[in-house]
Amino acid sequence: MRIVDVRETTIPIASPIRNAYIDFSKMTASIAAVVTDVVRDGRRVVGFGFNSNGRYAQGALLRERFIPRLLEAPPDALTGEDQTNFDPHKIWAQLMANEKPGGHGERSVAVGVLDMAIWDAVAKIEGRPLFRVLADRYRGGQADARVFVYAAGGYYYPGKDLAALQREMGSYLERGYTVVKMKIGGDTLDEDLRRIEAALAVVGSGERLAVDANGRFDLETALAYAAALAPYGLCWYEEPGDPLDYELNAAVARAYDAPLATGENLFS
Numbered sequence: 001m002r003i004v005d006v007r008e009t010t011i012p013i014a015s016p017i018r019n020a021y022i023d024f025s026k027m028t029a030s031i032a033a034v035v036t037d038v039v040r041d042g043r044r045v046v047g048f049g050f051n052s053n054g055r056y057a058q059g060a061l062l063r064e065r066f067i068p069r070l071l072e073a074p075p076d077a078l079t080g081e082d083q084t085n086f087d088p089h090k091i092w093a094q095l096m097a098n099e100k101p102g103g104h105g106e107r108s109v110a111v112g113v114l115d116m117a118i119w120d121a122v123a124k125i126e127g128r129p130l131f132r133v134l135a136d137r138y139r140g141g142q143a144d145a146r147v148f149v150y151a152a153g154g155y156y157y158p159g160k161d162l163a164a165l166q167r168e169m170g171s172y173l174e175r176g177y178t179v180v181k182m183k184i185g186g187d188t189l190d191e192d193l194r195r196i197e198a199a200l201a202v203v204g205s206g207e208r209l210a211v212d213a214n215g216r217f218d219l220e221t222a223l224a225y226a227a228a229l230a231p232y233g234l235c236w237y238e239e240p241g242d243p244l245d246y247e248l249n250a251a252v253a254r255a256y257d258a259p260l261a262t263g264e265n266l267f268s
Contacts, residue, residue, distance in 0.1 A: 001083060002075045005035040006067045006114070010057035017155035020185030020216035028057040030110070034070075034117040036086075038125050047121025049113045058110035066095050066110055085125050088118045108267040150210065151175070154182020154199065162198040169202040179208050179235055184225065185216035193228060206233035215239045215265065219248045226256040236261045 009031055015024040034047040051058060070078075073094040080087045095111050123130035135143035151172035154165060165182070172180045182199055184192045196211065203209050211234060217225060222240035229237055238261040241248040253260055 001079050001086070002037045003034055003070060003078060003086075004037050006032060006070060006117075007035065008032040008059060008062050008067065008113070010059050013053055017157050018186060019155060019183045019212070019214040021214045022054065024053070027053055029053060029055075030057040030059055030062060030113050032062065032067075032113045032117050034114065034121055036121055036125075038121075040124060040127065045121055045124045047117040047119070047124065049115065049117030049120065051109050051113050055106070055109045058106060058113060061107055061110035062113065065107075066114055069094055069097060070114065086118060086122055088115060088122060091115075091118050103267075105267070148179075149177070150179040150181055151177040152181045152212075154180070154195075156183060156186040162195065165195055166198050166202045169199045173203065179210060181210040181212055181235075181238070183214065184211045185213035185221075189221075189224060189228060192225075196229075196232060196234075200232065207235050210235040210238060210261070212238035212261075213240050215242050217241050219245075219251060222248060222252050223255055226252055230256065230258065234258060238262065239265070 010028050011031055013024070013027050013029050015027065017024050029051055031048070031050045034049070036045045036047070038045040070091065073091075076083075077094055078086055078091050080090075092111070092115060095114060099107065119130055119133075123133045126133055131143055135141055153168055153172065157164075169180050169182070180199070180203055182195065184196070186192075187195070196209070199209055200206065209232075211229065213222075213225065217240050219241065225240060226237065236259040237252075237256060240252050240260070243249070243262050243265045249260070249262060
């Protein structure tokens with residue numbers, strides 16, 4: 001059982017939208033295909049992975065460090081003891097060989113692209129959905145048949161007025177979402193409050209609306225928003241400040257009784 005090739009490319013996902021911190025006018029993403037020598041249903045198993053928007057493509061890191069390590073590793077360093085499938089944890093160790101521990105670098109994004117592709121291949125080799133594979137390995141076979149999802153939108157967009165924001169929020173409800181999220185911090189506090197109230201007029205209550213500042217605020221601004229948001233009873237207030245500014249996040253948590261969210265931009 002071998003990985004015979006890894007193909008990666010950069011794709012543009014450019015858009016005129018923006019959040020409080022970045023615009024997406026030059027945004028890219030990486031897509032990778034991990035090609036194996038395993039055949040299922042007459043076709044070679046290929047695992048696919050990609051990275052989230054907002055982090056740009058990771059082609060240089062993938063090509064210079066991580067793909068070569070994967071292809072150069074001996075086959076038995078990539079598979080489980082019974083040699084019937086690949087072992088994502090052993091592969092991760094191969095990818096991170098000769099890397100310093102810790103750090104807040106882009107390498108986690110590059111490795112994540114390949115890690116996703118490996119898990120995709122593992123599930124295809126077993127012939128089962130990945131969530132079933134994970135449940136058997138890590139939850140004693142107990143899998144949730146349904147999971148909570150929400151619609152993330154409400155970006156700033158050239159010419160987008162309150163009516164357009166309301167139409168967008170309404171479209172998510174029409175598709176069955178029960179919670180929607182919108183961006184804040186890309187305008188003044190007063191204007192953001194008008195946007196929030198416009199969204200609430202559509203979704204109906206604060207528990208159905210979350211807001212995301214994408215780490216934009218300093219402490220003073222984060223606390224000002226926290227005080228202004230409190231009466232709305234929102235589902236959550238996300239990333240008020242830099243996720244690595246632990247003092248800021250702790251101060252906001254002390255001042256804001258409703259739920260806070262962070263963590264998507266913490267890496268190791």
